[in-house]
């Protein structure tokens with residue numbers, strides 16, 4: 349039997365299960381794939397870069413893509429690790445453009461402007477916006493100039509809080525095109 353296509357949500361290390369499970373419903377409204385929570389994965393040791401003291405998100409993407417179970421046509425890693433790519437100090441997430449894997453970190457999303465911890469509701473909204481953004485990339489969407497659109501690039505938490513967890517009309521059309529690509 350062929351496994352029906354689904355979106356896998358994969359925690360890396362310790363993640364609040366409510367935060368992970370809470371993504372499934374909202375993501376289903378945007379992407380035409382039911383979400384399945386996958387077993388948490390150990391963090392691949394090669395992803396840690398001692399010279400930066402951070403994890404290279406690109407390594408996590410390859411690990412996710414290589415370990416996706418049958419039918420898992422998109423896989424979203426969720427982690428509390430501080431992620432980076434070489435040209436940036438840190439990233440909230442990264443994705444293959446297009447491709448199978450995306451990853452989002454809550455490490456920088458938990459902060460409020462005063463250096464404290466944000467309310468759970470705010471964190472949950474930020475994680476969803478980042479998840480929609482990174483999964484949008486996996487379907488071929490690039491950054492959007494509409495600051496409200498989930499595909500706009502948030503340079504700060506303020507910009508992230510300002511945008512929506514949904515796509516503008518233009519990106520919605522592009523997503524429809526992206527869905528015609530082989531999964």
Ligand SMILES: [Zn+2]
Nearest residue numbers: 481485491501
């Ligand atoms: Zn992006």
Ligand SMILES: [Zn+2]
Nearest residue numbers: 492497516519
């Ligand atoms: Zn847009």
